[in-house]
Amino acid sequence: MARTKTTKSIDAKIVEIEEKLRKLKERGDKVATELDELYVEKQKHENEELLATIQNSLF
Secondary structure (H helix, E strand, O other), X not given: OOOOOOHHHHHHHHHHHXXXXXXXXXXXXXXXXXXXXXXXXXXXXXXXXXXXXXXXXXX
């Protein structure tokens, strides 16, 4: 037979899950920031290559 949960145990589980979710959101935000930085770096690199190609074709 299933054990009856108390309000106190349910509240404790809620707090535990909320903390896990907060940590996951922080990690997700950190990874998203890192991804955004990589996109910017990639765009900068592509722009530099394009500029170099244009300069080489003109001279």
